[in-house]
Structure formats: structure tokens, C-alpha cells
Amino acid sequence: MKVSEEKIIETAYTLFKQRGIRSTRMQHIAQACGTSLWDVSAIFESKKDLVLAIIRHIVNKKTVYLLISSSLSPSAVTELNTFFRFVDETVGAFGAEIFAELKRYHPLALDQLKDVVDDKLIPCLIKNIQRGLTEGFYRTELDSEMYASTYFYILRSVLESERDWSQTKKAITHINDVFLHGVLNVKGMRV
Numbered sequence: 001m002k003v004s005e006e007k008i009i010e011t012a013y014t015l016f017k018q019r020g021i022r023s024t025r026m027q028h029i030a031q032a033c034g035t036s037l038w039d040v041s042a043i044f045e046s047k048k049d050l051v052l053a054i055i056r057h058i059v060n061k062k063t064v065y066l067l068i069s070s071s072l073s074p075s076a077v078t079e080l081n082t083f084f085r086f087v088d089e090t091v092g093a094f095g096a097e098i099f100a101e102l103k104r105y106h107p108l109a110l111d112q113l114k115d116v117v118d119d120k121l122i123p124c125l126i127k128n129i130q131r132g133l134t135e136g137f138y139r140t141e142l143d144s145e146m147y148a149s150t151y152f153y154i155l156r157s158v159l160e161s162e163r164d165w166s167q168t169k170k171a172i173t174h175i176n177d178v179f180l181h182g183v184l185n186v187k188g189m190r191v
Contacts, residue, residue, distance in 0.1 A: 003035040005043050009057050012050050021051060021101040048106065055102075055109045059116045062090050066124065076132030077184065077191040083128060084176035087155065091172060096165030103160065114156075122148045129183065137188030151179050 011032045015024045026047055030037040044050040066086045073079035094102075102109045125148040132138035158171045181189075 003033045003039055003043075005053070007033055008040055008043060008050070009054055013054050013058070016051075016054070016098055016101075017095055020097050021047070022105060026050075048108070051102075051106050051109050052112060055112050058093050059090065059113065062086055062093070063116065063120055075137060075191055076128055076135050077137050077188055079128050079131065080180060080183070083125065084180060088169075088172055088176065091159065092169070096168070099159060117152050117156075122152060125151065132183065132188065137185065137191060138183050139185045142183060147179075147183065151175070 008029060012024070012029045015028055015032060019028075024047075026040055026044075027037050029050070030040045033040065044053065063086075066083060073082060091099075122145075126144045129138060129142060129144035129147060133140065133142070133144075154175055155172065158168055158175065161168065163171070
């Protein structure tokens with residue numbers, strides 16, 4: 001039975017979260033999809049290709065939402081809250097086990113995440129800061145490029161640390177809070 005790329009990605013993602021990437025074989029994914037290894041291999045030549053596709057799928061799915069919500073947000077402050085919620089949910093979607101295995105065994109996947117940050121997320125954050133300055137909600141002395149790159153540098157440092165996952169999630173919440181309040185002026189704090 002032929003199976004769609006989407007089904008393979010969703011099934012593999014679920015199995016990776018349950019069992020881990022290394023412990024999940026392509027045969028397990030094929031069985032869970034109700035198809036043959038041949039059909040899965042026709043779409044994804046290797047597990048590495050599948051891991052990269054999952055990263056792209058998760059990030060692109062969430063990034064599309066982020067870009068759409070920015071045009072619907074009533075203010076830059078609301079948009080920035082949405083951005084930080086996006087980061088928190090995306091990190092949560094991967095989970096501790098997947099991040100640990102990506103760091104150890106799939107550095108190309110982490111490079112792909114870095115590319116998404118550089119190509120989509122940093123420009124999105126810079127655009128938000130410019131909007132906030134125009135609306136008069138953000139501090140005028142703020143350097144948008146420095147702010148955006150510093151945020152992601154700190155976020156990456158926390159994600160690459162060897163701390164407990166619950167501590168990592170708490171740290172991300174605190175980082176988001178600090179960066180939100182660090183950008184707002186008095187008018188922005190009232191929103």
C-alpha cells in the first residue's frame with residue numbers, strides 16, 4: 001500500500017518521541033504506517049533524510065502560523081507574545097530526547113534549525129521590533145538586530161546545555177519574559 005510523505009513524517013515523529021531516533025528503525029515506521037519498508041524507502045532514502053524532513057515539517061508548520069498571526073495581531077506587543085509562545089511550543093514539540101539525539105547524532109538537523117532561525121525567525125523578530133518602535137511601545141534606543149541575535153544566542157546556549165529538560169523549559173520561559181519586558185517602554189507595559 002502506498003503511503004503519503006505526510007503520514008510517514010507524522011508516524012516517524014510520534015515513534016521518535018516515544019522510542020528515540022536511534023531506537024526507531026525504518027521498518028518500525030513502515031509497520032506503524034501499515035506499509036512496506038520499500039514504500040517508505042521510496043520516499044526517504046535514509047533515516048537521516050527522514051529526520052531532516054521532520055525538522056522542516058515541524059518548524060515550517062509552526063512558522064507559517066507565526067507569520068500569519070503577525071499580520072493579525074492588534075499590536076507589536078501581542079505579536080511578540082505570540083512569537084515567544086511559538087518558540088516555547090516549537091521547543092516543546094521536539095522534546096528533550098529528540099534534542100539530545102539531534103545534538104549527538106544528527107548535527108545537520110541542528111544546522112537546519114539554525115538556518116530557519118537565521119532566515120525566518122531573526123527577520124521576523126526584527127520586523128516586530130520595528131513595528132513596536134513605530135507604534136511607540138518599544139524602547140527607542142533598542143538595536144533590533146542586536147536584540148534578535150542575542151535572544152537566539154541565549155536560547156541556543158540554553159538548549160545546548162546539559163541541564164534537566166524541565167529546567168531548560170523554565171529557563172526558556174524566563175528568557176522570553178526578560179526579553180519581552182526588556183523591549184517595552186512605559187506605554188508598552190500598559191498594553
